[in-house]
Amino acid sequence: MSDNSFDNSGSLDEPILTPTEIEKYREYLSDYGKEIFFDEEEIIVDYGDITTSIDLLVSGEALVEVPVNEKWIPVAWIKSGSVIGEIAFLDSYPRTARVIARTSCRLYRVDRADFTQLSERDPEKALEFISRISQIMAYRLRRIEQFDAVEQGRDDMRKELAADLHDQTMSELSAILMHLGLLKLTLDGHAESAADIEHLVTMVKNADVNLRQLVREKGHDDLAIVGLEESLRIFFEGLENEVVPFSIKIAYTSNQIDQGGLPGPVARDLYQIIRQSVLNSV
Numbered sequence: 001m002s003d004n005s006f007d008n009s010g011s012l013d014e015p016i017l018t019p020t021e022i023e024k025y026r027e028y029l030s031d032y033g034k035e036i037f038f039d040e041e042e043i044i045v046d047y048g049d050i051t052t053s054i055d056l057l058v059s060g061e062a063l064v065e066v067p068v069n070e071k072w073i074p075v076a077w078i079k080s081g082s083v084i085g086e087i088a089f090l091d092s093y094p095r096t097a098r099v100i101a102r103t104s105c106r107l108y109r110v111d112r113a114d115f116t117q118l119s120e121r122d123p124e125k126a127l128e129f130i131s132r133i134s135q136i137m138a139y140r141l142r143r144i145e146q147f148d149a150v151e152q153g154r155d156d157m158r159k160e161l162a163a164d165l166h167d168q169t170m171s172e173l174s175a176i177l178m179h180l181g182l183l184k185l186t187l188d189g190h191a192e193s194a195a196d197i198e199h200l201v202t203m204v205k206n207a208d209v210n211l212r213q214l215v216r217e218k219g220h221d222d223l224a225i226v227g228l229e230e231s232l233r234i235f236f237e238g239l240e241n242e243v244v245p246f247s248i249k250i251a252y253t254s255n256q257i258d259q260g261g262l263p264g265p266v267a268r269d270l271y272q273i274i275r276q277s278v279l280n281s282v
Helices: 019-028 086-091 112-121 123-186 191-219 222-226 228-240 264-281
Strands: 033-038 043-045 053-059 061-068 071-079 098-101 105-111
Touching: 019 053, 019 105, 019 123, 053 086, 053 112, 086 123, 105 112, 112 123, 123 191, 228 264
Parallel strands: none
Antiparallel strands: 033 105, 043 098, 053 105, 061 071, 061 098
8 A cells, every 4th residue: 555645536635745755765865954943932943934945744743834024924834744945945945935833843954056966876766755855846736726716716606796886786776865855845745754755765875875885895895905904994984974964983992903914814704703793783
């Protein structure tokens, strides 16, 4: 039975090195690499590092984080059997992410220059190692492409929804307002009916304001640009400045929620929950 984890062809999990493979490659690289240890929360690889080493995660767990709007956003959680730095190992460019030990970690590290010596002395073993690492890297690149396609699809759907709301629903609300205005004129002198119509007009205007806000949110992903807290502040300020029969004053205390580096979908869901809760309250 093969020890290659790619034999499980139906699995969607990231392909990792099996314990047998790790021991085999450590034996191959015994004269060229070294075992290193990292404590919990210690940086294994930092963003921008100009290094060409590759790490085999023998034991432990780590987080991969990338900088977005001056915050660190976790994008992957890797476990034993995974590899760290395969792209920098192959292209020698600065690191584009940082890796932090989530638990105590034991790694086996090999530098590109040392690996070159193995390539010259035993090309078959070097080719086997590179081929296995390339399989893992290819899988990760495919997942990135899939993620980009999904995000692009969501963005396109969001903009299409915004356009539909703007072109159809908002036009219908404007027509309703016009009909209510004409109805109010025909009922001139009926104070009770006029008051009811005025109340309906106010409700439609509020719905129109809320819909316009929704169109702006769906048409432009401001959350990704300014963050969750700033988006909430903008929404609260807009709500306070709306022309309504009653005064709205919102007190908002920041708890630095953006500092945790919320993923985009989580931030969007939180924003919609808070927004809808506030609108329901007023």
